[in-house]
Amino acid sequence: MNKPRTLFEKVWEAHLVRPETAETPAVLYIDLHLIHEVTSPQAFTELRQRGLRVRRPDKTLATMDHSTPTTPRNHLGIIPVVDPMAISQLEQLRKNCAEFGIPLFELGDENQGIVHVIGPEQGLTQPGMTIVCGDSHTSTHGAFGALAFGIGTSEVGHVLATQCLLQRKPKTCAVRIDGRLGPGVTAKDIILALIAKYGVGGGTGYVFEYMGEAIRALSMEERMTICNMSIEGGARAGMVAPDDTTFEYIAGRPFAPKGADFEAAVARWRTLPSDEGATFDHELTLSASELKPMITYGTNPGMGIPIDAPVPRPEDMPDARSRAALDKALAYMGLEPGKPLLGHPVDVVFIGSCTNSRLSDLRQAAQFFRGRKVAPGVRVMVVPGSQQVKRAAEAEGLDRIFKEAGAEWREAGCSACLGMNDDKVPPGKYAVSTSNRNFEGRQGPGARTMLASPLTAAAAAITGVVTDPRTLLN
Ligand SMILES: CC(C)[C@H](C(=O)O)[C@@H](O)C(=O)O
Ligand code: SF4
Numbered sequence: 001m002n003k004p005r006t007l008f009e010k011v012w013e014a015h016l017v018r019p020e021t022a023e024t025p026a027v028l029y030i031d032l033h034l035i036h037e038v039t040s041p042q043a044f045t046e047l048r049q050r051g052l053r054v055r056r057p058d059k060t061l062a063t064m065d066h067s068t069p070t071t072p073r074n075h076l077g078i079i080p081v082v083d084p085m086a087i088s089q090l091e092q093l094r095k096n097c098a099e100f101g102i103p104l105f106e107l108g109d110e111n112q113g114i115v116h117v118i119g120p121e122q123g124l125t126q127p128g129m130t131i132v133c134g135d136s137h138t139s140t141h142g143a144f145g146a147l148a149f150g151i152g153t154s155e156v157g158h159v160l161a162t163q164c165l166l167q168r169k170p171k172t173c174a175v176r177i178d179g180r181l182g183p184g185v186t187a188k189d190i191i192l193a194l195i196a197k198y199g200v201g202g203g204t205g206y207v208f209e210y211m212g213e214a215i216r217a218l219s220m221e222e223r224m225t226i227c228n229m230s231i232e233g234g235a236r237a238g239m240v241a242p243d244d245t246t247f248e249y250i251a252g253r254p255f256a257p258k259g260a261d262f263e264a265a266v267a268r269w270r271t272l273p274s275d276e277g278a279t280f281d282h283e284l285t286l287s288a289s290e291l292k293p294m295i296t297y298g299t300n301p302g303m304g305i306p307i308d309a310p311v312p313r314p315e316d317m318p319d320a321r322s323r324a325a326l327d328k329a330l331a332y333m334g335l336e337p338g339k340p341l342l343g344h345p346v347d348v349v350f351i352g353s354c355t356n357s358r359l360s361d362l363r364q365a366a367q368f369f370r371g372r373k374v375a376p377g378v379r380v381m382v383v384p385g386s387q388q389v390k391r392a393a394e395a396e397g398l399d400r401i402f403k404e405a406g407a408e409w410r411e412a413g414c415s416a417c418l419g420m421n422d423d424k425v426p427p428g429k430y431a432v433s434t435s436n437r438n439f440e441g442r443q444g445p446g447a448r449t450m451l452a453s454p455l456t457a458a459a460a461a462i463t464g465v466v467t468d469p470r471t472l473l474n
Contacts, residue, residue: 113386123253375464
């Protein structure tokens with residue numbers, strides 16, 4: 001009998017070109033390399049300097065997402081770029097892709113979008129693959145049972161040149177999420193609660209495998225939301241074993257295998273889930289049935305509370321270090337300890353990002369906007385994760401619901417998730433955001449971010465204050 005193996009171990013071992021030794025990391029073969037305009041320019045410069053080509057342009061795909069404007073198209077159907085920094089980054093990516101033969105979904109293209117939204121949507125992201133990108137939220141693709149993680153720019157260069165990566169083997173951690181979510185509680189609340197419970201360092205050194213009844217019940221889009229934020233819990237990657245939900249999602253997508261090839265792929269993918277009796281180096285647990293909608297009050301994604309809980313008080317913290325961190329976070333956020341966040345005024349609502357900008361997220365948010373108006377003085381940006389999501393949402397009239405309520409319906413991109421484009425939260429203002437990071441200045445200098453689900457964000461948009469979305473459910 002072979003030793004029972006975890007999902008991670010199966011994918012890892014299947015991609016080993018050379019195992020790790022005490023002196024050298026393992027050499028891992030990479031199935032899919034995604035690139036975007038921010039972390040790729042220096043990698044191409046390096047290739048040019050060394051006279052190297054891209055080893056597998058057919059296993060590489062580029063998109064424009066971080067610095068792209070999301071302003072509506074002009075009368076010619078063009079999204080004009082005015083920021084000089086963005087122009088330069090986008091131009092470089094275009095030039096690099098043309099020179100090295102890499103397919104590119106550029107601004108204005110019908111397939112353009114956030115890198116972690118388009119991979120799955122195109123059927124490029126598949127179970128059992130190794131997937132990398134110069135971007136920390138590459139963990140999103142782990143929802144398909146792929147080993148997917150972010151790499152640095154010099155590693156982007158290595159993968160471009162060799163289609164391989166040097167990597168030390170991470171440890172495994174089972175994340176068991178039992179029970180069922182209650183009404184108004186979503187995948188986003190699972191991951192915010194997990195990180196609040198175990199901290200932003202809870203997963204350091206591990207690859208998470210999410211399992212349990214609550215995970216099995218989730219759609220692919222919900223599983224992506226959870227895997228997306230694995231990195232915010234410190235994990236190297238997050239994975240979910242593929243099942244029928246996974247295969248149904250992939251079937252028929254442009255880059256998915258077709259016909260008999262698809263059947264053969266599914267048969268292979270069915271062997272990936274962790275074997276009975278496989279052991280993990282560590283285990284974390286969470287009970288889905290006990291969860292409430294979550295919101296963050298601080299300046300890292302672990303500083304989260306159930307929406308009806310008071311903001312923690314420094315004197316209740318276990319040690320001096322966490323007291324000091326909380327003091328600093330509350331000073332930045334302008335929040336009082338011991339007071340509830342419920343009812344706190346909100347200036348901006350951002351519904352988007354690779355965490356929560358897919359069709360099901362927009363549908364959830366739309367259910368609160370339908371027949372209602374955005375609260376006076378609140379700016380609401382709804383930003384689909386890709387052009388495909390945008391078209392699908394428009395086909396079912398979601399754009400009209402948002403616009404009639406007084407929200408902005410924008411073009412696809414990272415947008416206000418990070419202050420790298422024109423979509424920013426003004427200094428000192430409060431945003432409820434469906435993105436994944438609430439660091440100081442993340443949404444613009446001085447911006448104050450509260451992370452939450454699309455339902456909680458939509459509830460705040462309608463009421464103008466932090467609101468328990470369960471009070472708005474029909
Ligand atoms: C710009 C990019 C390198 C960065 C990342 O790695 O995650 C961004 O996507 C982010 O979310 O902070
Ligand atoms: S949407 Fe945000 S988190 Fe995702 S890739 Fe873009 S900047 Fe990073």
